[in-house]
Amino acid sequence: MNGLSRYWLPVLVLGFGIFVIGGAQADTGKLRLTGGVNSIDGVAGGGLTPWAIIGTNASAGERGVSAFATRVKPKDYALDVLGVVAGFNDRIEFSLARQEFDTKATGAALGLPGLKLEQNIIGVKVKVAGEAILDSDTWMPQIAVGLIYKDLDAGGLAPTLDALGAKQHGTDFYVSATKLLLAQSVLLNGTLRATKANQNGLLGFGGTAQNDYRVMPEFSVAYLLRKDLAIGAEYRVKPDNLNPSILGAGLKEDDWKDLFIAWAPTKNVALTAAYVDLGRIVPAIQSRKQTGWYLSAQVSF
């Protein structure tokens, strides 16, 4: 890790802020909840997976911005995320996020007490076809392609990741299709993500067991209860590149799932709560399933 990598994110955020404050419109026009919430990688979508919709309230011909804070609390770990998203012309989305993963007792058990894994994440998404919300008479979904670049600071764990053959930066490429079935009040999303990430990048990218890109499917379904309230479920298939490793099956990872409820008390605020099941995370130390809760708050303009 060179020292500079610690600074690029704050610098970008500052530039972002100046740019958006200069340009964001006061009265952007998207329907409530149709800008999605922020995934843990920052990208607009569900909680765990990107959607094809462009984040923020900005509709065609407008630019918008949103900011979010998320805490995920599975049994033996904690993940905090902060990020910002900018949307342009309902076509292009840029996102920046910073993740801090507290390894708690696992770090201590590995001789690294207080170990935190940090990721800086940049996302770019472009809508390429369709109109998820208003094309209520066709089956054609909105389709977007995107990439998510992640830069991991693994602290004292870095030598271990090197030994496991896991790189400390990586890029996911994805294509998402989102469709609102308005007459049924149902929103569906499917995403295919090409990734090398281990535990979403927190344990690096690739490994000696499996070092190629794998294409993983992810699904979300949401039911709109009111114009300001939605419930839903997500399922994200993950690779398992560190299984087996020098630790045997001790770094096996599982698919991620959640059940969520999202509430937008105003056009500019969205609160999401979820029950998450992140499967096993470093079962060599914590063998139980990492179930827990997820809370996220978003403001968007």
Place this chain on the structure above:
Amino acid sequence: MTRLLITLLLAFTLGQASAQSTGNDSLYKAFGEKAGLTLLMDDFVQRLVAEPRTQAFFKNTDLSRLKTQLTDQLCMLSGGPCKYTGRDMKSAHMGMAVGKSEFNALVEVLQEAMDAKNIAFTDQNRMLALLASMHRDIITK
């Protein structure tokens, strides 16, 4: 879990197909038939001319004609015994430079008007689904 999602998907697919083919008037009834739609459109148009994001468009509009046309249009779309005799959506909105943002503003105002008449959210969405795709003819900016 994956299987559950697939089942859900199938259920929605079938639900959508049957909703389209039956052509019944349950939506028309849910909106209180012609009388209910007339009251709803009266209120809706009042709200449209009060709403800062849409009012400018209606400066020179004959509002009582607009209410009648909208009532007939929604009555017909929802399966009621009416005939819409106004212009097609492309000609009616030609040259107005309606943007997506204004279109969404109108949808929001309609949602407020439907809320005020206590129309169930699921029925609101069934109606909006019949209208939303008109964006292709109405949005020209």
